[in-house]
Structure formats: C-alpha cells, structure tokens
Amino acid sequence: MNFLNVSKVHHTYFSKEAATEALQDINLSINKGEFVSFIGPSGCGKTTLLSIIAGLFQPTLGTVKIEGQDVFENDDLSIGYMLQQDYLFPWKTIEENITLGLKLLKKENHSIASKLLKDVGLPPVEKKYPRELSGGMRQRVALARTLAVNPKILLLDEPFSALDYQSKLKLEDLVSEMLKEYNKTAILVTHDLGEAIAMSDRIFLFSPRPGRLYKTFEVPEEIRNLTPFEARGHSSYSSLFQLIWKELESLEQ
Amino acid sequence: MNNNKLHQQFIASLVKEKRWVRFYQLLILIAFFSLWEIASSNRWIDPLIFSSPSKVYTLFIDNIADGTLFTHISYTLFETVLGFIIGTLLGTILAAILWWSPFLSKVLDPYLVILNAMPKVALGPILIVAMGPGMGSIITMGAIISVIISTIVIYTSFKNVDANYLKVLQTFNATRLQMFKEAILPASFPTIISTLKVNVGLSWVGVIVGEFLVSSKGLGYLIIYGFQVFNFNLVLMSLLIIAVFATIMYQLVELLEKKLIKNE
Missing domain, CATH: 4.10.220 (Light-harvesting Protein)
Structure with a gap:
C-alpha cells in the first residue's frame, strides 16, 4: 500500500483569454518515509501539482489520496507546506508563529515552541519578532511552524531558493536530518538539480506545456545515506547530475 | 578617538x-x-474682521469664566469623537463584508464610487429633516463623511494582503473567519491607522457643518452665530479651539499607532 497516490490528475487553468493545460495525466505514488523531488523547466506544472497535493485546490480531473483518504474530503489531514519565503507573520512573536497551526486546529501547546526551536538549531528566541532574525533563522522558524502540527507529509516549495548559499546548505542538512528522524514523507519542488539529487530518494522530472511526468530517476543507495552536504562530494553524485542535466537540456529545446 | x-x-x-x-x-x-x-x-x-490675539484671549477668558464655553466645547467634542469612531468602525465592517463576499463587492463597486464622489455634506438638510435637528443628525453627519472613503481604502488594503499568508493558513485548514482574524485584519492595521488620521479631519468638517445647519450649541454654532452678529472675535476663538482639539485627537491616534503596530 502506497502512502501517497496521485492518479490520473489533469489540471487546466481558465482565464478570459485562454484555457491553459497545466497538468496532463499525472500518475505517481510515494512510499511512507520517502523523500522525492519534482524538477523540470518552468511551466511544467510542478508547483501546481504540489498545491493540488496540499489540497489547496481541486484538480480538474483525477484524485490525490494519502493513506487511502482523499485530500479534499478530509479536513483534519495535516499537511506541512513550506514556501519559498518564510511568510512568518510579522506582528506575531516567534512563539505565536510556531504555534499558529496548533491554535487554528485547537490543539494549543506552548511548550512545543521551545522544543522545536532547539530541534531546528535556534537559540531561545520565542519572544522575539521575525524582523529581528536573519533570513536563514526565519526559514528555520518556518520549518518549526510546519513541524509543530505533526504533519503526515511535508511539501517543500523551493524553500531554500531565497537563502544565501551557506544557509541553504546548512538548512538542507537540517531538513534532511529531521525528516529522517521523524520518519516523514516529503516532496520537494526545486529548480536546483544538485539539491534534488543531494536530498531525495527519487526524482520526478516533468516536461512543460502541458506538464507531464517525463522520467523518474532513482538516487543510488550510497548517496541516499549521506547528508546532502556529503552527497554533493560523492562520485555518483556528478554522474547522476550529468545524466539528469542532459535530459533537462533535451526538454528545453 | x-x-x-x-x-x-x-x-x-x-x-x-x-x-x-x-x-x-x-x-x-x-x-x-x-x-x-x-x-x-x-x-x-481690519480689526473688525480679523480680530486680534488679545481680543480673542479676553473673550476666551470671559467665556470660560461664565462657563458657556465648556458646554460648547464638550458638545462638539462628543459629537466629533463619536462620529469619528462610528465612521471608522462602520467603514472597517463594510470593508470586511466586501472582502467576505467578492461577488457583493463586484456588485457594489460602482455605487461605492458614486457615493464617494458625492459631497456628503449636501446630505445635511435631508438628514436634519429625517432625524430631527438634534445631536443624532450631527453625529451621523460626522460619521457619514468618512465612512465611504474608509470602506474603500480599508477594503483595498484587505485585498492586497499577500496571498501566501493565506496559503500558510489554508494548509492549517483555517476557516475564512480565522484567515480574517489572523492575517487580513492585523496586516491592515497600518492602513486603518492612516485612515483614522484622515478621518480626524473629516469628522470635524462633518460636525461643524452639521452645527452650522442646525445646532444651538457647539463650536460650529458659535462660528455661525459669531458670523451672524458680526462678532469675528468669537469666530476666530472657535477656530483656534478647534485647531487645538483636532491636534490632540491626531496625537491620540498616533499614540494608538505606536501601541498597535509593534512590529515596525
């Protein structure tokens, strides 16, 4: 039994000028505890697919099921969604930001904030406001906010792309380590091919206009067991990089 | 060094x-x-028209001594503050309703434009006949003058809140009411405060015009009475008092701003 099942998903955006087909016949499944990445040129619908999996909107056709339950019909299914920017609420303290999800789900628990801050490698900054923290720290807080509700699945929509390189590498290691520790399933959407290889177990390559699942790559066992930082230095890393790179190039022509 | x-x-x-x-x-x-x-x-x-500070001051002292000035000031102040609060509150509530129902906001859009363009003080005579020549119609005047523009400005700010904040809330299964409370309203506090600042001035206009038309008490009444009996000392004194109190109200709004907006 697969953890996540996407079957026959089509999605079309309608506007006054045109109907744009964003996704065409997407079928994929992900196992529990697996880390997968969606990559592909812009316009390949990877963010659209992520939003559909998150239950933010319904696809034109098809179904998405997590543990056999439809993501739209189930209200207490918790999904963790991390965006490109942290989107911490500037008028809330760090603690209020982290416990926001719990507050909305009426499961308030204040002690969790300090524990999560420690887990994501931050000093006790509960009473501070987001503007007092650096970009990397804020994205860590956003990760803590996402984990606070104990989500079944984590959806990462280019969460590292707005960070400087050093923070990005550190945060990749942190996220990868935490997901393994909590045995969470995660989907990462990224433009960064290296990041996808270093972090994932499997990589889904999408082709654009309309978005279709073009190819799936298995990341070799020896890289999977390394931290993302170490993986980047491994010899199989560059050969996989070359392989996917060529596929990407051919798609863009 | x-x-x-x-x-x-x-x-x-x-x-x-x-x-x-x-x-x-x-x-x-x-x-x-x-x-x-x-x-x-x-x-x-011409001292008859433009008076002089010493004459205004003498008049001020006299009027304080006989206690009449205090009544006039408190009357006008009460009307203005109430008109100001009702106007802003009603504007915020209307904006919230428009945000709640995008369909309604599309339907009402042209009417808001018309109502905003229309000079509200022109409604004065109708208000007075409909509501009677009392405090009620003057307060309404103070509120009506600011309510439409508040609605438009605050609604625009509600609409412009970054959709990604709502996305974050949506992943936590937030209801529309929760989205309003957690994101839309607090994100719009800076805009609401700046409408408050504009409304301070507008409410004074509404109330003074209202008193011109009907009242037998208040600073607006003093101005119009002073004009009728050609006592410009009285007109200028009232004007100076209005300036002082309008400034105090503005300062209070700024104080509120500092309290409410902690994150900037």
Whole structure:
C-alpha cells in the first residue's frame, strides 16, 4: 500500500483569454518515509501539482489520496507546506508563529515552541519578532511552524531558493536530518538539480506545456545515506547530475 | 578617538538639531501671533474682521469664566469623537463584508464610487429633516463623511494582503473567519491607522457643518452665530479651539499607532 497516490490528475487553468493545460495525466505514488523531488523547466506544472497535493485546490480531473483518504474530503489531514519565503507573520512573536497551526486546529501547546526551536538549531528566541532574525533563522522558524502540527507529509516549495548559499546548505542538512528522524514523507519542488539529487530518494522530472511526468530517476543507495552536504562530494553524485542535466537540456529545446 | 566617544557626539548632534527645530517652531508661533496683534492694532488689517490675539484671549477668558464655553466645547467634542469612531468602525465592517463576499463587492463597486464622489455634506438638510435637528443628525453627519472613503481604502488594503499568508493558513485548514482574524485584519492595521488620521479631519468638517445647519450649541454654532452678529472675535476663538482639539485627537491616534503596530 502506497502512502501517497496521485492518479490520473489533469489540471487546466481558465482565464478570459485562454484555457491553459497545466497538468496532463499525472500518475505517481510515494512510499511512507520517502523523500522525492519534482524538477523540470518552468511551466511544467510542478508547483501546481504540489498545491493540488496540499489540497489547496481541486484538480480538474483525477484524485490525490494519502493513506487511502482523499485530500479534499478530509479536513483534519495535516499537511506541512513550506514556501519559498518564510511568510512568518510579522506582528506575531516567534512563539505565536510556531504555534499558529496548533491554535487554528485547537490543539494549543506552548511548550512545543521551545522544543522545536532547539530541534531546528535556534537559540531561545520565542519572544522575539521575525524582523529581528536573519533570513536563514526565519526559514528555520518556518520549518518549526510546519513541524509543530505533526504533519503526515511535508511539501517543500523551493524553500531554500531565497537563502544565501551557506544557509541553504546548512538548512538542507537540517531538513534532511529531521525528516529522517521523524520518519516523514516529503516532496520537494526545486529548480536546483544538485539539491534534488543531494536530498531525495527519487526524482520526478516533468516536461512543460502541458506538464507531464517525463522520467523518474532513482538516487543510488550510497548517496541516499549521506547528508546532502556529503552527497554533493560523492562520485555518483556528478554522474547522476550529468545524466539528469542532459535530459533537462533535451526538454528545453 | 574611540567608538563610544563618537557615539556620544552623534547623540549630542541629534539633541542639538532637535533643539533648533523646536526653537524655530516656537519662533514661527510667536511671530505669527505678534504679527497678527501688531497688524491689527496698527490697522494694517481690519480689526473688525480679523480680530486680534488679545481680543480673542479676553473673550476666551470671559467665556470660560461664565462657563458657556465648556458646554460648547464638550458638545462638539462628543459629537466629533463619536462620529469619528462610528465612521471608522462602520467603514472597517463594510470593508470586511466586501472582502467576505467578492461577488457583493463586484456588485457594489460602482455605487461605492458614486457615493464617494458625492459631497456628503449636501446630505445635511435631508438628514436634519429625517432625524430631527438634534445631536443624532450631527453625529451621523460626522460619521457619514468618512465612512465611504474608509470602506474603500480599508477594503483595498484587505485585498492586497499577500496571498501566501493565506496559503500558510489554508494548509492549517483555517476557516475564512480565522484567515480574517489572523492575517487580513492585523496586516491592515497600518492602513486603518492612516485612515483614522484622515478621518480626524473629516469628522470635524462633518460636525461643524452639521452645527452650522442646525445646532444651538457647539463650536460650529458659535462660528455661525459669531458670523451672524458680526462678532469675528468669537469666530476666530472657535477656530483656534478647534485647531487645538483636532491636534490632540491626531496625537491620540498616533499614540494608538505606536501601541498597535509593534512590529515596525
């Protein structure tokens, strides 16, 4: 039994000028505890697919099921969604930001904030406001906010792309380590091919206009067991990089 | 030279600058009133129309002594503050309703434009006939003048809240009410405060015009009465009092701003 099942998903955006087909016949499944990445040129619908999996909107056709339950019909299914920017609420303290999800789900628990801050490698900054923290720290807080509700699945929509390189590498290691520790399933959407290889177990390559699942790559066992930082230095890393790179190039022509 | 000393110097220069700003502000004030007094007593301007600070002051003291001024001020102040609060509150509520129902907002859009463009004080006579020549119609006037523009400005701010904040809330299965409470409203506080600032001025206009039309009490009444009996001392005194209280109200709004917006 697969953890996540996407079957026959089509999605079309309608506007006054045109109907744009964003996704065409997407079928994929992900196992529990697996880390997968969606990559592909812009316009390949990877963010659209992520939003559909998150239950933010319904696809034109098809179904998405997590543990056999439809993501739209189930209200207490918790999904963790991390965006490109942290989107911490500037008028809330760090603690209020982290416990926001719990507050909305009426499961308030204040002690969790300090524990999560420690887990994501931050000093006790509960009473501070987001503007007092650096970009990397804020994205860590956003990760803590996402984990606070104990989500079944984590959806990462280019969460590292707005960070400087050093923070990005550190945060990749942190996220990868935490997901393994909590045995969470995660989907990462990224433009960064290296990041996808270093972090994932499997990589889904999408082709654009309309978005279709073009190819799936298995990341070799020896890289999977390394931290993302170490993986980047491994010899199989560059050969996989070359392989996917060529596929990407051919798609863009 | 060490950093500490440089910092001290920097602070000293700031203090010095502030002192000079205050000095010139005071200078303008004194110059204005002195020039006014001198021009009036030397008949460079007609003292019958433009009065003079000393005459206004004498009148002020007299009116305080006989207790009438206090009644007039409290009357007008009460109407203005109430009109101001009702106007802003109603504007915010209307904006919330429009945000709640995008369909309704599309339907009402042209009507809001018309209502906003129309000079609200022109409604004065109708209000007075409909509601009676009392405090009620004057307060309504103070509120009506600011409510539509508040609605439009605040609604625009509600609409412009970054959709990604809502996305975050949506992944936590937030209801629309929760989205409003957690994101839309707090994100719009800066806009609401700046409408408050505009509304301070507008409410005074509404109330004074209302009193022009109907009242037998209040500063607006004093102005119109002073005009009718050709007592311009009274007109100018009322004007100066209005200026002082409008400024105080504005300062209070700024105080509220500091309390409410902690994150900037």
